[in-house]
Amino acid sequence: MELTNDHIKQRLTEKFGEQVTHFTEPYGLLTFEAPKEMNLKVLQFLYDDPELKFKFLTDLQAVHYPNDAGRELAVVYHLHNMTDNVRLRFKIFTDIAVPDVFTATQLFASANWMERETYDFFGVNFVGHPNLKRILNVDEMDYFPMRKEYPLEDQTRSDKDDEMFGRGGTI
Amino acid sequence: MKCLEEEEQFKARVMTEELLQHPKEQNIKLPEGSIEKETTTLNLGPTHPATHGVFQNILEVDGERVISAESTVGYIHRAFEKIAERRPLYQITPLTDRLNYCSSPINNMGWHTTCEKLLGIEMPKRVDYLRVIIMELARTADHIICNSVIGVDTGALSVFLYVMQYRELIYEIWEEICGSRLTTNIGRIGGFERNFNATAWQKLERFLKEFPKALKEFENLLQRNRIFIDRTVGAGPISAERALNYGFTGPNLRATGVDYDVRVHTPYCSYQDFEFNIPVGTTGDVYDRWLVRNQEMWESLKIIEQAYRKIQEFKGADAEVYHANVPEYYLPPKNEVYTTIEALIWHFKIIMGETNIPAGEVWHSVEGANGELGFYLISDGGRSPYRLHFRRPCFVYYQAYPELIKDAMLADAVVVMSSLNLIAGEMDA
Numbered sequence: 001m002e003l004t005n006d007h008i009k010q011r012l013t014e015k016f017g018e019q020v021t022h023f024t025e026p027y028g029l030l031t032f033e034a035p036k037e038m039n040l041k042v043l044q045f046l047y048d049d050p051e052l053k054f055k056f057l058t059d060l061q062a063v064h065y066p067n068d069a070g071r072e073l074a075v076v077y078h079l080h081n082m083t084d085n086v087r088l089r090f091k092i093f094t095d096i097a098v099p100d101v102f103t104a105t106q107l108f109a110s111a112n113w114m115e116r117e118t119y120d121f122f123g124v125n126f127v128g129h130p131n132l133k134r135i136l137n138v139d140e141m142d143y144f145p146m147r148k149e150y151p152l153e154d155q156t157r158s159d160k161d162d163e164m165f166g167r168g169g170t171i
Numbered sequence: 172m173k174c175l176e177e178e179e180q181f182k183a184r185v186m187t188e189e190l191l192q193h194p195k196e197q198n199i200k201l202p203e204g205s206i207e208k209e210t211t212t213l214n215l216g217p218t219h220p221a222t223h224g225v226f227q228n229i230l231e232v233d234g235e236r237v238i239s240a241e242s243t244v245g246y247i248h249r250a251f252e253k254i255a256e257r258r259p260l261y262q263i264t265p266l267t268d269r270l271n272y273c274s275s276p277i278n279n280m281g282w283h284t285t286c287e288k289l290l291g292i293e294m295p296k297r298v299d300y301l302r303v304i305i306m307e308l309a310r311t312a313d314h315i316i317c318n319s320v321i322g323v324d325t326g327a328l329s330v331f332l333y334v335m336q337y338r339e340l341i342y343e344i345w346e347e348i349c350g351s352r353l354t355t356n357i358g359r360i361g362g363f364e365r366n367f368n369a370t371a372w373q374k375l376e377r378f379l380k381e382f383p384k385a386l387k388e389f390e391n392l393l394q395r396n397r398i399f400i401d402r403t404v405g406a407g408p409i410s411a412e413r414a415l416n417y418g419f420t421g422p423n424l425r426a427t428g429v430d431y432d433v434r435v436h437t438p439y440c441s442y443q444d445f446e447f448n449i450p451v452g453t454t455g456d457v458y459d460r461w462l463v464r465n466q467e468m469w470e471s472l473k474i475i476e477q478a479y480r481k482i483q484e485f486k487g488a489d490a491e492v493y494h495a496n497v498p499e500y501y502l503p504p505k506n507e508v509y510t511t512i513e514a515l516i517w518h519f520k521i522i523m524g525e526t527n528i529p530a531g532e533v534w535h536s537v538e539g540a541n542g543e544l545g546f547y548l549i550s551d552g553g554r555s556p557y558r559l560h561f562r563r564p565c566f567v568y569y570q571a572y573p574e575l576i577k578d579a580m581l582a583d584a585v586v587v588m589s590s591l592n593l594i595a596g597e598m599d600a
Contacts, residue, residue, distance in 0.1 A: 026532045027288060056415055058536070059545055059562040078534060078547070078562075082415070082429070085436045089534065110418025113570045121252075136245035136599055145253060152257045 003051065003084040005030040011052060015045055022091075029089055036092040039075070040102045043090070046079060047107055054079040054088065057104065060114040062122040064096075066148045072096035075124055077104070094124070103129040121146035199231055199238055210238050213581075217246050221585040223320060224595030228572070228588075235581045240573040244566070248599040255559040259524030260286050260360060260500070263559070268354035270563060271597040274313035274540040275355045276305045276345065281537035284439050285546040286360045289533045290500065297485050297492045298362045299441035300478045304375070305348070305357060306440070306537075307471040307478070311382075312341045313540030314422075314464040314471075317592040321461055322393055324589045325402040330392050337385050340378045347371035361501035362494025379476060386468055394465070403458040407575040407587030414455060417574075418567040421542030422463045423591060427455030433538040444481070445474050457590040464592075499526050524554050541565050541592040563597045 008030055012020045020042070022033040034042045046054035059078040066072060071093035080087050094101055103126040104111040115126045116135040123144035126132055134141060143150065198209040216227035225246040231238040251266045258266075267278040280302050287294060315338050319331040342352040347370050349357040358364065367375075393399045409419070411427040424431055432449045434442040450466035452459030485492070494501050502521055503514035520526055530552035536545035542564025551557040569591065576584040 027534070029534055031532070057418060058543065059534075059547060059560065061547065061560045063549060063558045076547070078545070082431055082436075087534070108418070109413075109416045110567050110570070113566065114418075117566075134245075136248040138245075145250070150253075152253055 003081065003086050005086075005088075008052060008086070008088060011049065012042075012045075016042065029087055031089040031091065033091045033093065036075075036094045036101055039077075039090075039092045040104065040107070043077065043079075043104055043107055046088075046090075052081065053083050054081045056080040056082050057108040057110050057114070058087070060104070060111055060118060062118045062124050062146075064122060064147045068093075070095050073099055073122055073124055075101055075118065096123075099124045100127050101125065102127050103132075105129055120144070123147070197231065201233055205233065207233060215584070217243075221324065221588065222593075222595075223589060224593060224598075226593070226595055226598065228584075230581070230584065232581060237576050237579050237581060237584050240576055240584070242569060242572055244569070244595075244598050246599065247595055251600045252559055252561065255556055258555050259521075259526070260528060260555075261521065262524065263556075264358075265354065265356045267561075268356055269596050270561060270600065271313070271539060271541065271544070271565075271594045272353060273316050273594060274309035275353065276309040276357045277313075277537060277539050278544060279355060279357050280306050280440065281535070281539070281544050281546060283358055283360050284537065285533060285535040285548055286500070287495075288535050289531050289548060289550060290360070290497070290529065292361055292495050292497050292500075294362070294440075294495050295489075295492045296441060296444075297482060297489060298494060300444075300482050301363060301367065301493065302358065302440045303442065303445070303478045304475050304482075305345070307474045308341045308344060308378075310538075310540045311468050311471045312338045313592070314468050317541075317589070318393075318461055318464050318468075319389070320589045321403070321457065321586060322399070324586050325399055327393065327396075327399065330389055333392075334385060334389050337378070337382050340374065340382070344371055344374045344378065347374060359494065359501055361497040364502075366491065366493040375475075375479065379472065379479070383472060386465075386472075390465055393461070400458065402582075402586060403461060403590075404456060405454075406457040406583045407579065407590065408454045408456040409571065409575060410455065413571070413574070414568075417571040419542070419571070420564050420568070421539065421592075422467060423455075423460055423542065423568060425449065426452035426459035426463045428453050433536055433543050437536070439535070439537055445477050447474050457586050460590045527552060527554055528556075536562065539564055541594065541597075542568065561600055563600055565591065565593045566598045566600070569593055569598060 005025055009023050019038055020032050020034050024031045046052050058080045061076055063074040063076060064072060073094045073096050075092050077090045078087065079090060092101065101124055103115055113135060115129055116132060118124050119126060119132055120134045120137050121144055197212055200209050201207055210231040210233050213230045213232050214227060215230055216222040217225050227243040229241045255263045255266060264279055264282055267282045268275040270278050315334050319334050322330040345355050345357060346352050348367055349355050409427055411429050414424050414427045428451050430449045430451050435449060447470045450463050452463050498517050503517050507514035508518045528550050531550050533548045534545065536543050544564060545562030547560040548556050549558040575587050
């Protein structure tokens, strides 16, 4: 039987009920959310289930939404079922004040450096990670540069009116 | 007083040295009966001829045997993802050049196709085929380097010098199309900046005529070479299961026997119109990786020839198509910019990055020369991406390196590294 997005969705709701939410399919890729405490349970289920078999972690990264109080940081997993060639995207949201998320390194060896990178740039604290330290930035850095409060260009410059060229604002 | 100061300075220096050193697993005690009492720490990199790029490996060696390894990357981190959050889409293409700079066109095309997916642009077939030619040339150029460098690291320099002139032919084709050679910035969102000219086609024909002979000879020099086989068979093997768990993709994964290729599994740029095989290995060692890449070059040649023939079949107006009709993103021809107001407005808007891109969330991946190159683009409807993440294949699989070289000889560690096709620019983004 073909593994369709609807079927995956059905399997997930059977297992986790109300806890998996926000099912969407942007550009055909099944996307959903779960509470952050559930991330390992969901990943493990997707990995072990004989029908779903999402055994390949394609990518893991974070996104910062500074205006979304209590859900500032999103950690996004892109998973791939190579047997049926189906992908899905799974998101968890965390408070930026307590950015603790369980590590997926027990399940995927590839998550090790991806989580280090995510920690390095967003400060997501992966609980249980064997070696959570900075990877691309210098060890002495004391902030998380990909967060939106660090603008790329100096916002205080007055000699240059970026507003005219679509570069104004805080993004 | 002076003495105290000196002492403090000395302390500070020792502190820094301590910080620089690996915190644990250094100078591991060796069991009774070993010649040495403890392992020696050896730095392979950050600048070392064997790393072929800027990254460091701290090896713990017992004589010539590697006991453990730790990799440090990030020496050439340039914050592309951050920069991309303030750039209109077309200005991000030159950033992608600098990921895997041995095959920049694949990164460029990957980025263009990502944008086209977000914008919902339908591409003409001829443009797809032109892109396929460019991408397969890039794959060939990348594999030429990687495979011949494996030769260099096993002591065969001549093969490297011999095939390097064919990479030059590929660079000349690109030069004819986009004007640059290494960091190409080739193509635009919506097509190519100009049609391939007659010289480009001639150079492509010359390449297709001359390269197979050279590749055959290259193959003959290494494939059944006793010394090469002795050095590479059984070096740095990995099982398919471990490779998948480590996020291997591309030739390194295929060398373990998994026939995963993005070109076939999620075709982009009309790859479904082409007939080609996915070469796979069995043991995932250096020799298998070499063989897979070598075979892939033959497959790439097949694809280029098919694309070339398909392009010849276009007649009349279709034979001149080299871009889609997307005035919001594709720069109008210069003569129109100077003579018509509409073209001038589009030109201005594009160059100043004044076009809003639709809100959306796109994942798109292409088969890069060393693995699955993914783009995760989130747009909130502004003029630049809200978030852009590159899935860089060699960043993901390089973490397997300590496991691959555990208990191997130091010389094998070097060969394993070059067989993984690690590109520092891609690792550090």
